[in-house]
Amino acid sequence: MDTAAALLLFAAITIYAIFGGADFGAGFWDLTAGGAQRGERPREVIDHSIGPVWEANHVWLIFIFVVLWTCFSEAYASITLTMFVPLTLAALGIVLRGASFAFGKAVFRQRARRSFGAIFAVSSVLVPYCFGAIAGGIASGQVPAGGRAGDPLQSWVNPTSVVMGLLAVSVTAYVAAVLLTWDAGRLSDEAMVGYFRVRAVAAGAVAGAVALVGLFVVRSEASYVFGGLTSRALPLVIISAVAGIGALFLLRGQPHRGGRLAAIAAAGALVLAWGVAQWNYLLPETLTVSAAAAPSGTITAVLVAAGLAVLLIVPAFILLYVLDQRGLLPEEGVDD
Amino acid sequence: MTLFEDVLIPVMEVDPVPWARAQMAFTLAFHIILVPLGVSWSVMALIANYRGIRRADADAIRLAQRWSKYMAVTFAVGAVTGTVLSFEFGLLWPQFMGHWGEAFGVPFAFEGLFFFLEAVFISIYIFGWRRLKPWTHFWTGVPIAVAGIFGSVSVVAANAWMNSPDGVTLDPAGNVVAVDPLGVIFNEAMPLMAAHMVIAAYLVGGFLVAMVYATAMLRGRRDRYHRLGFLIAFTVAAIAVPVQMGVGDGLARWVYSNQPVKFAAIEMVPTTSSDVPETLLGHLNSEGQVVGGVPIPGLASWLSDPSTGRATVVQGLDTVPADERPTNRQVNVVHLAWDIMVGVGTALFLLTLWYWASWIFRRDMPRSKWFLRCAVASGPLAVLAMEAGWTVSEVGRQPWIVYNKMRVEDAATTNTGVWITFIAVTILYIGLGVTTILVLRGMSRRYREARRFEETDSPYGPRKPVEET
Numbered sequence: 001m002d003t004a005a006a007l008l009l010f011a012a013i014t015i016y017a018i019f020g021g022a023d024f025g026a027g028f029w030d031l032t033a034g035g036a037q038r039g040e041r042p043r044e045v046i047d048h049s050i051g052p053v054w055e056a057n058h059v060w061l062i063f064i065f066v067v068l069w070t071c072f073s074e075a076y077a078s079i080t081l082t083m084f085v086p087l088t089l090a091a092l093g094i095v096l097r098g099a100s101f102a103f104g105k106a107v108f109r110q111r112a113r114r115s116f117g118a119i120f121a122v123s124s125v126l127v128p129y130c131f132g133a134i135a136g137g138i139a140s141g142q143v144p145a146g147g148r149a150g151d152p153l154q155s156w157v158n159p160t161s162v163v164m165g166l167l168a169v170s171v172t173a174y175v176a177a178v179l180l181t182w183d184a185g186r187l188s189d190e191a192m193v194g195y196f197r198v199r200a201v202a203a204g205a206v207a208g209a210v211a212l213v214g215l216f217v218v219r220s221e222a223s224y225v226f227g228g229l230t231s232r233a234l235p236l237v238i239i240s241a242v243a244g245i246g247a248l249f250l251l252r253g254q255p256h257r258g259g260r261l262a263a264i265a266a267a268g269a270l271v272l273a274w275g276v277a278q279w280n281y282l283l284p285e286t287l288t289v290s291a292a293a294a295p296s297g298t299i300t301a302v303l304v305a306a307g308l309a310v311l312l313i314v315p316a317f318i319l320l321y322v323l324d325q326r327g328l329l330p331e332e333g334v335d336d
Numbered sequence: 337m338t339l340f341e342d343v344l345i346p347v348m349e350v351d352p353v354p355w356a357r358a359q360m361a362f363t364l365a366f367h368i369i370l371v372p373l374g375v376s377w378s379v380m381a382l383i384a385n386y387r388g389i390r391r392a393d394a395d396a397i398r399l400a401q402r403w404s405k406y407m408a409v410t411f412a413v414g415a416v417t418g419t420v421l422s423f424e425f426g427l428l429w430p431q432f433m434g435h436w437g438e439a440f441g442v443p444f445a446f447e448g449l450f451f452f453l454e455a456v457f458i459s460i461y462i463f464g465w466r467r468l469k470p471w472t473h474f475w476t477g478v479p480i481a482v483a484g485i486f487g488s489v490s491v492v493a494a495n496a497w498m499n500s501p502d503g504v505t506l507d508p509a510g511n512v513v514a515v516d517p518l519g520v521i522f523n524e525a526m527p528l529m530a531a532h533m534v535i536a537a538y539l540v541g542g543f544l545v546a547m548v549y550a551t552a553m554l555r556g557r558r559d560r561y562h563r564l565g566f567l568i569a570f571t572v573a574a575i576a577v578p579v580q581m582g583v584g585d586g587l588a589r590w591v592y593s594n595q596p597v598k599f600a601a602i603e604m605v606p607t608t609s610s611d612v613p614e615t616l617l618g619h620l621n622s623e624g625q626v627v628g629g630v631p632i633p634g635l636a637s638w639l640s641d642p643s644t645g646r647a648t649v650v651q652g653l654d655t656v657p658a659d660e661r662p663t664n665r666q667v668n669v670v671h672l673a674w675d676i677m678v679g680v681g682t683a684l685f686l687l688t689l690w691y692w693a694s695w696i697f698r699r700d701m702p703r704s705k706w707f708l709r710c711a712v713a714s715g716p717l718a719v720l721a722m723e724a725g726w727t728v729s730e731v732g733r734q735p736w737i738v739y740n741k742m743r744v745e746d747a748a749t750t751n752t753g754v755w756i757t758f759i760a761v762t763i764l765y766i767g768l769g770v771t772t773i774l775v776l777r778g779m780s781r782r783y784r785e786a787r788r789f790e791e792t793d794s795p796y797g798p799r800k801p802v803e804e805t
Contacts, residue, residue, distance in 0.1 A: 058415070058419070059415075059448070059451060059452045059455050061419060061422075062418070062419060062422050062448055062451065063448045063452070065422040065423070065425075065426075066422070066441060066444045066445055066447075066448045067445070069425065069426065069433050069437040069441045069444075070437055070438060070441025070442060070444065070445055071438075071441075073433055073434050073435070073436070073437025073438050073441065074434050076426050076430075076433055076434070076437060077426060077430040077431065077433050077434025077435075077437070078430075078434070079426070080423075080425075080426025080427050080430045080433070080749075081426075081430045081749060081750065081751070084427055084749065084751040084753070085753075087423055087426070087427055088423070088427060088757050088760075090423070091419070091420050091423040091424075091427075092760065092761075092764060094416055094419055094420070095416045095417070095419075095420055095764060095768065096764070097416075098412055098413075098415060098416035098419075099412065099413055099416055099768055099771070099772075101412070102408065102409050102412030102413065103409070103771060103772075103775050147430070147431060147434050149750055149751065152751065152753075294437075294438035294441075294512075294515065295438060295512065295513060295514045295515045296514075297514060297515035297516050297517050298438045298439065298441070298442055298515040298517060300517065301442045301445060301515075301517030301520075302441075302442070302445045305445035305446050305448070305449050306445075308446075308449055309448075309449050309452065312449065312453060313449065313452045313453060313456065316452075316453055316456040316457065316479075317456055319456075319460065320456050320459055320460055323460060323464065323468075324463075327467070328464065328467040328468060329459070329460065329463035329464055329467070
């Protein structure tokens with residue numbers, strides 16, 4: 001039971017990292033697309049790509065919080081106590097990002113749109129960095145259990161946190177670039193396919209390099225997680241690396257559908273590897289899954305809710321994606 | 337580092353409890369305005385949409401389409417402010433969540449489910465106007481309305497649990513050892529509180545939307561389109577008002593029986609007695625005596641239980657130690673908020689009476705400009721009544737965060753920098769609120785001015801071939 005709840009938690013984190021991450025990554029490419037003129041076409045592809053599914057992707061974050069505070073309330077309390085600053089920054093970033101995205105769709109004046117776009121792009125980088133830094137702090141044992149606060153600064157400004165923050169930003173950028181290459185292919189825009197392909201390769205290379213450096217940092221700073229990564233989580237690490245490189249090969253020539261799946265697999269395996277590596281701790285070496293778990297009544301209720309979610313939300317989500325991919329949900333009010 | 341530790345940290349060390357309360361209150365007060373729009377606007381859009389397809393009514397379709405576009409903006413703002421709340425539960429109240437999350441969190445598992453459905457279908461509905469078949473498109477909107485109701489019921493269930501913490505078994509040390517999820521969700525306070533909030537959502541949403549169209553009509557835009565927009569929204573609100581009065585009355589009696597101290601704060605009753613007057617306005621002085629106000633003899637007793645009438649005994653504030661009940665200042669806040677809620681609610685009831693009477697006797701809405709002026713005022717007044725009602729519920733529970741089980745000050749974070757986040761959040765939210773209103777007004781102006789936009793944007797129009805995708 002406790003294990004099932006923990007699996008649910010990690011599944012939600014993985015899905016958020018992939019889909020929410022792809023959204024954040026698209027924001028990263030928006031940020032780096034250059035001036036209004038040079039960046040116009042890339043931004044159009046980005047807008048086209050993330051329009052209708054934006055809200056739904058970010059509901060995963062709420063789902064993660066709900067599972068965490070309901071099933072593992074002690075872990076939630078410890079994390080929020082210690083990680084006060086990066087969580088606050090992430091929350092502010094999410095407000096700015098979500099609001100500016102919605103407003104940007106609704107305003108027409110170029111100047112207003114551009115300033116909303118800038119806010120959107122900057123916060124798209126800030127939020128994944130903060131989440132990565134929090135994960136790094138948890139992995140390196142900076143969060144004490146039992147309702148005590150850890151160091152308010154060092155808990156998220158430490159080597160593991162910095163590396164994980166950078167890894168989060170580069171992986172989201174990589175996944176987004178692969179998906180955008182595919183989307184540009186669907187739009188038959190050869191120039192943009194090339195544009196995002198180059199960026200996918202660059203981001204993939206950076207992510208790989210950061211991950212390598214990260215391994216060394218983790219070895220000295222988070223020995224428990226390192227032990228996991230090099231033993232039980234090793235297959236996932238290998239899958240992640242192979243899929244990540246494979247996705248880039250599948251982008252050569254006409255972008256291949258498999259490229260998308262491979263990029264998603266790479267990001268997903270990476271997050272899962274972290275989860276498996278620190279198993280069976282929620283907070284490595286201080287709080288185990290079973291010690292943090294809520295009474296069985298609570299866990300049952302959450303699993304029932306999750307079961308209903310699979311029954312209701314998965315079909316709804318598939319409907320949304322299918323309609324979107326078939327072009328039945330066109331962007332409105334933007335084609336002026 | 338020494339600069340940081342020696343100079344900055346002492347400066348920043350401020351008692352977090354009042355700031356945490358202020359931040360939670362402020363962000364909730366903001367979010368609660370967006371909730372009614374999320375819950376009821378979709379229903380109004382669906383009414384217009386239904387009528388538009390059934391009767392081939394172009395005005396109604398145009399209304400439904402524009403409302404869905406506005407809704408997209410308010411829903412997005414509601415989604416992000418709601419996300420902030422899920423951060424704040426932990427950032428501001430970690431001890432509360434750590435201790436009670438196992439019970440308090442259960443309704444949220446279901447709320448997450450409904451919110452998810454709402455988000456998916458709102459995306460489909462908003463973006464589906466042009467290329468989905470009319471009835472298909474209409475039905476993709478229905479889940480938004482249903483999920484809105486169940487989602488808000490779930491959230492209120494969690495809030496109600498703080499008033500009536502049922503469904504948990506505690507060990508002698510006060511730790512939760514077993515949870516009965518159904519007991520938590522369907523706690524005793526939940527049915528009436530949830531009904532009160534859902535109906536409030538229709539009431540406030542209806543008056544807010546009607547306000548916009550009443551303003552337009554007063555400015556001379558008395559065409560069919562604006563009239564229809566007003567009628568749909570105002571009718572929704574006018575149905576909700578009388579129902580709300582009945583539910584509110586029931587809820588007050590529930591509080592009388594189950595949270596007598598909160599009830600004593602509402603009615604401002606220092607000592608237990610029968611024949612308690614209903615005091616309008618007035619306040620408690622520092623000695624805890626009622627000063628000023630207009631007492632209506634015996635009414636509070638009579639309303640608490642009409643079967644025993646003025647002989648009904650109302651428990652006083654002094655029946656519990658001073659540190660287990662709201663302070664005198666909090667009692668004054670609760671009582672004033674109560675007066676505002678009931679007073680404004682009554683005024684809105686009279687306004688809807690005018691509306692219904694006009695329909696019954698003249699088969700039309702009131703023609704008077706004064707009616708429209710009152711309808712314009714009804715929007716902000718309805719928001720005021722809702723905020724006041726929520727103040728009654730939350731401040732009236734003090735000093736408890738979980739009624740009779742955990743105090744607010746024991747629940748708060750130990751982070752001393754909350755005053756900084758409070759200031760940052762306040763500035764951010766004010767910017768957010770102003771921008772939301774500006775963006776909505778800008779959209780409305782653009783719809784009015786640009787005919788070009790109309791033509792390229794006609795819903796259910798001739799379908800363009802799927803070219804680019």
